[in-house]
Amino acid sequence: MHRFFVPAETMQSKAVLLAGDLAHQLSRVLRLRAGDQIELLDNSGRAWLARLDEVSPRCCRATTLACYRPSTECRTRFVLYQGLPRGHKFDLILQKATELGASRIVPVRAARSIQMAAEEATPARARRWERIIQEAAEQSGRALMPALSEAISLPAAIDEIEEGDLCLAGAPGERATPIRHVLERIPQAPTSVRLFVGPEGGLDDAELGSLQAAGVSLVSLGPRVLRTETAGLVMLALASYALGEMELPGEHGF
Amino acid sequence: MHRFFVPAETMQSKAVLLAGDLAHQLSRVLRLRAGDQIELLDNSGRAWLARLDEVSPRCCRATTLACYRPSTECRTRFVLYQGLPRGHKFDLILQKATELGASRIVPVRAARSIQMAAEEATPARARRWERIIQEAAEQSGRALMPALSEAISLPAAIDEIEEGDLCLAGAPGERATPIRHVLERIPQAPTSVRLFVGPEGGLDDAELGSLQAAGVSLVSLGPRVLRTETAGLVMLALASYALGEMELPGEHGF
Incomplete structure (x- = not known):
C-alpha cells in the first residue's frame, strides 16, 4: 500500500483533505481512484488506514478507517554523526540511514570536510x-522520519553524549578495536547509540583523540577501506543487528 | 598511496611501462612526478611497490621496488547473486559489494527484474x-577484483551451490528467520557464502520456494523494508562481520 507522511494538522479529523503535491501524486502519478486505500502518517508514530473518496489533481478527500502504531521503529535511538562529505554522497547516506532505522542524522563539520561541503548546506539543499528522508521513510515502512539536524562541529556533537550511551567512531585499524569485539561485549542494551563517521579521509588524529577522551570507542570495520558513505551505513547495520533491531517484534533476543 | 590494477603482462619485469589512460591519469590527473611511489596490482593477489622514473601523458616508466601480498582479502568467498534492479542501482551495488569484500557478483534475471534491466546488460554497460569494480577495488585496498559474471537465471544460480556453503536469501519477515538467528548458529566457517537478493519487489514466492528447496536459508533483515541495493550490502556486511572478516589479520575470533 502507498504510504504518505502528511502534516500533523491534516490528521485532526476523520475526513482528511490532501492538497498540493500529494494530490497531484495520488491522481496523476499513481492514478489512484475513489475507493482505493492508502496509509497516512503524521510523524508521531501513528498511522491511519484511509479510503480515498474523491481524487483530483488539486485536492483529494479521504476518510480514515483505522489508526494504529506500526512496529517498524527501533527501540534503540540511533544517532549518526556524519562528517560532511563531498557532492551528493550525503543524499545516499540520508536515504540509507533512514531505511536502516536511524532516529537522527547530524552533519558534522569535521577537519577534513572540505569547506565547500559545509557551505553547500543551504536552505534549498536542506529541503x-x-x-529524501521522507521518501525513504515512506518506502521503508517507518512510522517516524529521522530528524535531520543542522551541521555542527565535532565538539558540539561530543557534547551531546549522555551517560549510558553506546558511542562508536570509525577509525583506521591501527588505532581501533574490531567493531565485533565492542558490539559483542555491550553490557546492557543502551537507549542511544551514537555513531561518528569522518568525511573522505576520515577523522583526523586530534578528532579521534577527543572522541576517545569522551569515552567513544574507536572501532575498525576491517582491513578494507570503506568510503565514508559506506562506513556509517555498515556501522548502523551492525549496531542494529547486534542489538536485535533486525528482528521482528516478538523475536528480540537481547 | 595511489593503487592501480594493471594487466598481468605489465608486471613481468622489474621495469614497468604504463601507457594509455593510466599514463594520462598519473601525469595529468594526479600530477605525479618521477620519484613518486605507487602501488601496482595484477589481480593475482600480489602487489608491487613501484617508483615512477619518467612521467608523461603518453607513457610512464616505473621500477618495482618490492612485491608483497596485501592482507585485505577475505578468507571466505562471498558470492552475491543480485536480482537485476532498475537503472543505475547496480552501479552502486558493484561499488559497495567490492568495498565489502565480495569475491564474485552475479546479476540474476529474477521474475521481477524488469525486462529492460536484463536487456540493458550490453557490452558497453559491462565495461x-x-x-566501477576496478576503481572500488583500488580505493578500498583490495588485492583482487571481484569477478563479475554474465547475468544468469535463478535456477542456474542455485545450481552453483556446493556442499558446505552458507546460503542466505533475503525474504519478507513472515517467511523468514531473522538473519541473526542464522548467522549466530553457523556450525563451522564456510568456504563460500552465497547471498541471494531479489530485484525491486523482491524474489517471488516460487523463487523463494526453489531457494528453500535447495537448502538456502530465507532470512529477514528486520521490520523495515530495505531497497534491493541496500539488502545485498547489509547481508554482505553482516555475514562478513559474523565470520570475523571485519577483523584485521591476527584478530580473527571465529
Missing part, C-alpha cells in the same frame, strides 16, 4: 535532504 | 561495470 532536498528532508524530501 | 562500465568492470571499471
Whole structure:
C-alpha cells in the first residue's frame, strides 16, 4: 500500500483533505481512484488506514478507517554523526540511514570536510535532504522520519553524549578495536547509540583523540577501506543487528 | 598511496611501462612526478611497490621496488547473486559489494527484474561495470577484483551451490528467520557464502520456494523494508562481520 507522511494538522479529523503535491501524486502519478486505500502518517508514530473518496489533481478527500502504531521503529535511538562529505554522497547516506532505522542524522563539520561541503548546506539543499528522508521513510515502512539536524562541529556533537550511551567512531585499524569485539561485549542494551563517521579521509588524529577522551570507542570495520558513505551505513547495520533491531517484534533476543 | 590494477603482462619485469589512460591519469590527473611511489596490482593477489622514473601523458616508466601480498582479502568467498534492479542501482551495488569484500557478483534475471534491466546488460554497460569494480577495488585496498559474471537465471544460480556453503536469501519477515538467528548458529566457517537478493519487489514466492528447496536459508533483515541495493550490502556486511572478516589479520575470533 502507498504510504504518505502528511502534516500533523491534516490528521485532526476523520475526513482528511490532501492538497498540493500529494494530490497531484495520488491522481496523476499513481492514478489512484475513489475507493482505493492508502496509509497516512503524521510523524508521531501513528498511522491511519484511509479510503480515498474523491481524487483530483488539486485536492483529494479521504476518510480514515483505522489508526494504529506500526512496529517498524527501533527501540534503540540511533544517532549518526556524519562528517560532511563531498557532492551528493550525503543524499545516499540520508536515504540509507533512514531505511536502516536511524532516529537522527547530524552533519558534522569535521577537519577534513572540505569547506565547500559545509557551505553547500543551504536552505534549498536542506529541503532536498528532508524530501529524501521522507521518501525513504515512506518506502521503508517507518512510522517516524529521522530528524535531520543542522551541521555542527565535532565538539558540539561530543557534547551531546549522555551517560549510558553506546558511542562508536570509525577509525583506521591501527588505532581501533574490531567493531565485533565492542558490539559483542555491550553490557546492557543502551537507549542511544551514537555513531561518528569522518568525511573522505576520515577523522583526523586530534578528532579521534577527543572522541576517545569522551569515552567513544574507536572501532575498525576491517582491513578494507570503506568510503565514508559506506562506513556509517555498515556501522548502523551492525549496531542494529547486534542489538536485535533486525528482528521482528516478538523475536528480540537481547 | 595511489593503487592501480594493471594487466598481468605489465608486471613481468622489474621495469614497468604504463601507457594509455593510466599514463594520462598519473601525469595529468594526479600530477605525479618521477620519484613518486605507487602501488601496482595484477589481480593475482600480489602487489608491487613501484617508483615512477619518467612521467608523461603518453607513457610512464616505473621500477618495482618490492612485491608483497596485501592482507585485505577475505578468507571466505562471498558470492552475491543480485536480482537485476532498475537503472543505475547496480552501479552502486558493484561499488559497495567490492568495498565489502565480495569475491564474485552475479546479476540474476529474477521474475521481477524488469525486462529492460536484463536487456540493458550490453557490452558497453559491462565495461562500465568492470571499471566501477576496478576503481572500488583500488580505493578500498583490495588485492583482487571481484569477478563479475554474465547475468544468469535463478535456477542456474542455485545450481552453483556446493556442499558446505552458507546460503542466505533475503525474504519478507513472515517467511523468514531473522538473519541473526542464522548467522549466530553457523556450525563451522564456510568456504563460500552465497547471498541471494531479489530485484525491486523482491524474489517471488516460487523463487523463494526453489531457494528453500535447495537448502538456502530465507532470512529477514528486520521490520523495515530495505531497497534491493541496500539488502545485498547489509547481508554482505553482516555475514562478513559474523565470520570475523571485519577483523584485521591476527584478530580473527571465529
